[in-house]
Amino acid sequence: MTDDAYLFLVDDPAEPLGVPPAVVGPLDCMETPAVRAWLDAHDVSATSSRLRVVPPEDTGLITAQSERLPVPLGAEELSRLRHRTAPEALAAVEDELLAYRDCAHGRDELLARALGAGLAPDRIAELTGEDIATIRAAAAR
Structure with missing residues (x-):
């Protein structure tokens, strides 16, 4: 396992692993020269249906032949990513916990x-x- 999330490309947009970065919301890494150059080198845009991102704990699930790039995410970005990649039942409970956090703040x-x-x-x-x-x-x- 790594401490970085990974951007990677899928051949089939129906692939269930990861989520498109746009689904997570704004990610600072998407504007970095390294990510822009990687996207350009693979002739894909930041909104491509082939582009996915996974949290550090899921990087081992990316196939060996997939084009990939490690990207550091901030704590809030990583939290949003984990929320978006969680199974539906867990995401619902996470929504309740986030609502609790917001009202208890x-x-x-x-x-x-x-x-x-x-x-x-x-x-x-x-x-x-x-x-x-x-x-x-x-x-x-």
Whole structure:
């Protein structure tokens, strides 16, 4: 296994391995001279149906004869890629976890603001479903 994701070319666009880079969203590596030169050398565009990308843990699945190029991805890019290559059932659970992360972001600050505004800890617990100890801990931070 490598630490890099890989761009690679498939002969059959119906090949299930990897996903087209455009599906993942913007990837910084796609604008690098190395990737542009590799695409030009293989006479494919960044939007070609033959172009795929896989996360590091899946690079061993690329056939030996496939044209490939290692590309470093940032943490957010790699997270999006893993999400797009996950089986449907796992992707659905990942969507729920991402929604949880988004709604929980800033939780402690919100709890502290509510306490600072004068809401009683019991009322905050009732409104949020948070444990009273969690609410008091947020106030102590």
